[in-house]
Structure formats: structure tokens, C-alpha cells
Amino acid sequence: METHHLGLNIVGYTDSDFGLGEAVKSNIEAAKKHNIPLNIINYEKVKQDANYRYEFKYSINLVQIAINDLDTFFSVIDLDFFNNKYSILFLMWESEYFPSRFMGAINMFDEIWTASSYCKGIFEKIYNGPIIVIPHPVELCLKPITHQNSIVFFEKNRFSFLFIFNYHSSIERKNPFFLVEAFIKAFGNNGDVELIIKTVGSEQFEQSKRKLHQAILGQNNIKIFDIDLDKNSINHLINDCDCYVSMHHSEGFGLTLAEAMSLGKPTISINYSGNTEFMNEGNSFLVDYELGLIENPDRNFCFKTVWGNPNMQSAIKNLKEVYNNPDLRKEKAMNAKLFVNDKLSLYNVGSIIKGRLDHLYENFDKSIAKDKQSSYLLNQLQFAKKEIVQLQRQIRRMKKNVIISFILYLKDTVRKYKSKMAY
Template identity: 35%
Template sequence: MENTIVNYHATFSKTSGISEAARANFTALKSSRFTVNQINYIENKRQLIREHNNVLIDIDQKTINIYHININDIPSYILNNKIRTLPNTYNIAYWAWEFNKLPEEFVSLISLFDEIWVPSSFCQNIFTSYSFKPVVKIPHLIESIEIEESKPKIELQNKFVFLSIFDSLSTPERKNTDGLIQCFLDTFSTNPDVVLILKTVNLEKNKRLYKKLTEKANHHNSIILINENYTKKEIIQLIDSCHSYVSLHRSEGFGLTLAEAMLRNKIVIGTGYSGNLEFMNAQNSFLVPYQLITKDEDAGFIKKGYQYAEPDIDNSKKILKFVYANYNNLEDIKLNAKQSIENSFSKKAIGDLMNSRLAKISSFMKERSNVNLAKNSELITENIRLKHDIKKYEGNIIIKFKTILKSKTQKMVAYLFFIF
């Protein structure tokens, strides 16, 4: 057994794409020759707090920390936790990103870590452009799960089912839900035998999207909206119940559900851009042509200067129509898709990649002084805490001002009422 300890930090108990990816990759690492600890964090008022566990830090033990916490959540992580820069400690950030540029406030976070892991070549190119530190591609494990025969939560007898799964807090502009709905309705609005299932979570936390999607679902019987926290088994059952999985995304860091659908022997349609090209090609799926756009102004999460793909909706309609009309003749594509995932993203394949890299790190780790790294970490951490305190203070000032204004308004109304 290797004498290096590996601590895997993530929001393991959360319902999200990154948490699902962390759970899967931790599974691949559990069978390694290292001692591996799972360290879970829970979200409390937008802050990540370490769950109580019995994992102890031994400063004399060689330790590799893998922080599978996305870069935009690192500031909230730092408010309650430390990224330790002790001798004999090596810190890895496991990050995905969907655009060609990083926000300026995120760039400094790279210096907190010794190395970055990413799930795709697309992400690797992004982070390499910002850092001279190692940026290593470790894709996500796409695990084959056997589930017993049981009644699915939704029964769609004699319907042809297109499916799309997304988190309503994961930037609808990037997921391009509007484009998918319009594409589907333009193609099948007069066909009662075809339905589109939109499976999401956290919809109630996005009021604008909630209004839009519920209106669409209420006005079109062919659109089925599901906003529930499904178990992994229920997600797999839902994927198994569909004929085709569709994502007209503008950008993906990896595209976990696309890969899961391919493993479940489904016809997968997706924009031919970004992280999903790690596993999608013309032989195992349908890639939608696109036009590459550079944003000229901020629009929600997509900032000025970001590049993204605008999928060709007319071409998408043709693909959806073709898949529906020729579904029984697409067995070769389904087989190629399943084999692609089985060959390259299995527990053994991903586990071997992780173990190989960790073994190399362990071999070159020596007693080293982390004084400069520690000082840098303290400065960045202090800066994040300061920004948080300022934002909190400003928020309190605004609340106080609104309270005073409300009080004065009430007094004025009472005064006027008394006069008249």
C-alpha cells in the first residue's frame, strides 16, 4: 500500500452535475493503492462548510488533496475552510469551465493549487492559457449501473421521447433551453406521438425560468416538465425510457448526461462544440453544426469576450426529424456510442489514469518549503474574506436604508391621512 494519503474534497451529498461527477470519480479511486478519504462539504447560506468527520491531518504524512469543487465555488469554500500548504502536501483543483476566458477574479485562485485536473481537452486548453502549472486531463467516470426492472415514475406508452436533463441554476443561457424548446415545437407541434421531457432541479430558485418553462408546459401537451430531485436509479430509469437525448448547448465543460445516455444505448444529439467532443463523434452520435460567437456585452452569466457556440436550429430540426423517422435503422450508432463510453470512461480506465498521475506526484513529493505558497494563500484568502465582509456590510446598509425609508413613508402617509 502506497504511504501517501489522498483526501478527496467535494460536495458529495449535493444534487448537482459536479457532485455527481465527484461521486463517480471517487468510486474509481477507491480501489487504488493509496489510502483514500472522502471529505464532504454541505452548502449553508451559499457557504461550503466541512461536514464533521474523523479524517485527521498528519503534517508528517505525505498528503495529496483533490478539491473537486468548481472554481466559482472556491471563494465560498475559503470563507469556512483552509487550503493547507504544509510541507509534504500537494493540492489539486479539479475544475471544469465552459468558456474561452476566466473571470478576472478567478484567475488568482489558480495560484492556491499545485496542479489542476480537468475532464476534457476543451477545459485543458482554457486553463493552460492561464497557468504554467500542470493541467492534467482526467475525464469523468461513466459508470454502468444495473437496475432491476421496476415501474418508472412516468409512463409514456406509444410515445417517441426526446429527453434533456439540466440544472436550472446552471445558466439556462448556456444550456440553451429556449433553443431546444423552439426547435422541438417547430418540428413536432402537430405530431401527438412525440414528446419532449425537460428534467430539471432547482427550477423554483430561478423565477424567470420557472415562469417561462411552466407556461410552455401548460400550453403544449407535448412538453413534459419535471422539477424533482431524482435518485441516480430514477435518472437512469428516465434515460432508459427515452429514445433520444438532446442538448443544444452553447458550451459544456464535459457533458455528463450526454455520455450517460450514450452508455444506456440511446441516440444522442448535441452541439458539436466544447467538452462533449471528448466522447461524441460522427460515428456514435449526431453533432449539430454551430456558429462560434464572441459576446460583445455582458448577458447574465455569459460575459463580454466569452466565446460560445450558437447551434444551427434549422439543421437541428432536420436531425430530430431524421432520428424520429429512421430510429429503427440507427442500431450501429447506438452500438458505437455504448462501446465508446465503455472503452474509455469505465471505472478501470479512469481509475488507472488517476492512480498513475497520483503515483507520479507521490514519487516527486519531497520535504519542501511552502512558505511562499502559504503567504500567497493567506493573501488570497484574506482578500476573499474582505470582499465578503464588504458585500455583507453593503447589504446591511441597503436593508437599513430601506427600513428607514419604509418607516418614514409610513409616517408621511399617517400624517397626510391625519391632515385630510
């Protein structure tokens, strides 16, 4: 058996700074801690640049892309991807209901890696292969900020709560309206405490943006900043707050929470979903919840979505406790820093990756890959049939439009002719 030096082909957004890009880059760094040979393939170039050349040097592939990109992936990736390869999909999801439209693409892979036991439980309902929990590595380095930022996020004499979210990650899921309501009920317009919400990506979500800004009208201690910052500036922003808070409905992992904990910040969050992989009563302030359906379906999550609804009284209690109990918040913050910097270090996560790769190479069975290649070809045939049906529908519509246009043209011509004859 050819092991190819136990290496790994990684396909992902390797040059991007958004969440999935940071996630794949952190896995790359974790693998490097154990000298795992890597072959990095930039998926954005695969999609957009016909001249981009790449190869699959090793026998195991790891694909770490957005779930909505999977259909495109199978249509653009080189067929050698399936040639005697064992392929792993790194997948995240944030609802106990999983859309059936993704099941076919997911089951094209030999194995799933995911960052939390919460996600593993979701995928076990729709996927029969191995599912391995590989948590996101969290290891921040605060580099000096080279440019002078004129924006003042925090008031010096206030206790500052911070929440960061991207509109593209679903404002419904991130649940900032609940956070604003809980903060107002806990503190009113108390000038000694503030809530800072740092957002990005509002350009395509003007209605949601207006709604969020309207929710804080009259509040002198809540500010919203919609600004794009580099990763180092985000790290400094988290490090400068007094407490990081998230009242989300669900997280596949909850990376900003883990990052805040690694910096020794007290954290408040719902006691549900992926963040419970690293948050517990000893290192965090956890908000009670009840499972429920989504109230406002959006383009990311449909009406069948099931996730956690934070309890308002519990949220208010935790906000006040963090603010009023400096000894407790210091104790939990220290426990959080120790836990995250140990369990989620690049080295420890890299150890999990290396252990799994060693096992796979020791038990490598190329027949699995061949089965997947057959499945891929069948999938492509089905995809082609769907495209043919869609094209046939478009042609029929075009024909109807041509006939209708011709009839309208004849009617107009006759009408003009009659007008002339009458004259």
C-alpha cells in the same frame, strides 16, 4: 521522502446527489478500482460544522468543489492543507472567456485536473501549472425502483426525445428554448413523436420557468416535468427514452449525454465543447454551430461569455434523421455504448488517476508546497485588507445614517414644538 503509501486526500461534496457531488463520488469509485488509499473529507461539513474533525493523511490533496466556493474554501480549510502538500484542483468551466476574479484562487493550487480537452484549452490561457485531463467516469447500474412512481413520462406509442437540466446550471447555457423551437419546426404537432424535458430547481427561477412553459403552449407532444428524482430514477428515465438530446451552448463535459450513450441510446448534441471528448460522427448525431457572445447574461455567465450557438437547420436535420432512420440511429447508439463503456469506465479513468499520482509521488518536491503556503498567507492578507476596507465603508455609512437620523429627529422635534406654540 515520505510517500504516505501513494494516497490521496479528497475534499468535496461527498454526500450530495447533485452534479458536482456525483462527479466527486465517481472519481472516488474510480480510485478504489486501483486500491488507491483515500482520505475523504466532506466539504459541506467543513463549512457548516465547527465540530467536524478531519486531517490530511497523505501528501497530495484533490479539491473538487464549485468555483464559487473557492474563496470560502481558503477561509475555512485547516492550515495543514498547505503543510508540505501538493494540491490539485478539479475544475470545470463552460465558456471560452474566464472571469479574472477567479484567477487568484485557482493559482493557489499546484495543478488542475479537468474532464475535457475543451476545458483544458480554457485554463491554459490563465494558469501556468500542469493541467491534466481526467474524464468523468461513466458506469451506470440500473437498480430496481423500490417505490411506485405515479408519473408517466413517456407515451408508449410515441418516439420519445428526452432532455434533462437543472435551473441552477444556467438555463441560458442549457438552451432549452432553442431545443423547443427546433423540435416544433421539425415535427409540429406530430402525435407519433414527443419531447420530454425533465427539470429541477425552478423555485428560484419563476420567470424562466414561465417563459419555458409559454414556449410549448399549444404543443400536445411536448411535456415539461419539474421534479426531483434520485440518481437511480434518473438512470431509468434515460434508459426509457428513445433518444437523448441537448442543444446546449456549452458543456464542461456533458455527463447526461455520456450516460445516455453508455445505455445504448442515440444522442444529439452540438459539435462543440466538452461533449466532443466522447462524441464524434461515428457514435452521435452532431449539430453545427458558430461561436458567439451570450445573448442574455445571467448570474453565472457575464456579457463577455463566448460559446457555441447551434445552427437551426442542422438541429432540425439531426432530429429528423434520428427519427426517420432506425438503422443509422441503432448503429451509432451501439458505437456509442462500446466507446463510452470502454474509454470512460471506472477502471480506465482510475488508471489515469493512478498513473498521475504515481508520477507525482515519484517526483514529489516539498518546496512547491512551501511556496504555495507563502502564497496562501499573502492571499489571506490581501483578503483581510479587503474586508477592512469594506468594514470601514460600512462604518462610514452607519455614521452618516446616525447623523441623518439625528438631524431628522431634531427637525421633527422642532416642528412639533412650533405646532404647540402656535396652538
